[in-house]
Amino acid sequence: MSEDLIIKHCSPTLAGIKTANLFNCPYSSRLECECDVRRLNKMFCKKGIKVLPLKFSNGKALIYIFRPSKLAVDLSDKYACKLLESQGYHSHDAARCIREL
Template sequence: MSEDLLVRHCSPTLAGIKTGNLFSCPCASRTDLTKELSQLNKKLVPKGIRVLPLRVRRGRALIYVYRPHALECDLADQRARVLLLKYGYTPENPYCCVVHLIRRLCAEEEFPHEIGLFLSYPPEDVLGFIQNRACNHKCVGCWKVYGDETAAKHRFEQYDACSKIYSLHWQQGKSIERLTVAG
């Protein structure tokens, strides 16, 4: 797994403006993936970021890049807590929540839609997605919006601008460590 994938798919998290990002990448060997993620974590953990495989299936790995402190803040939201409790999470322990998410991803056929709470999606939009079965949304960007459309569009623009700037800096030779904001 290349650092290029991290920059391409996770710039807002690297920049500290988003709790987490997900992306899928080829995975020919779990052993190699573990080594690559260990090397990445050595670079990023001092900056407040963790990189984990959430699921490895059919030659692909689903990678979660996140800021544990930001996740703790996100999961402390009362609306997020209520939703997480409904699906068997213990919201007061973000680490346990990530472990439970991994279990749900590996055990369930349907994708656990509460995953949006781990990616800085507003709780009202995650709940709206679940209740409306992905229909009747106000707009679509990084996620389907059911709540504050104006705020969501502003976030989408921020994430897009960040990704473009990070991509440019990466192409100009900035290292992943230099691109990652400590937090």
């Protein structure tokens, strides 16, 4: 995953303006993606940012880059909870919501 691609799709999250970004990234293999994700998590963990691959399909990975602390705050909002419930989410716990995502 190139730094240019991360900057293009995730600048608001990297700058602390937005909680998360979701984007597709091309990969030649799942192993290549997993290596990139580990490298990025080592680099970003000091800044409070986490990278998760949500899905692999047809040479692409769906990547979720987020700030766990901001996500927890967002999920504590009553309006956000109602919105998530209306979309079929059964929890207000960030980790569980991500698994459902």
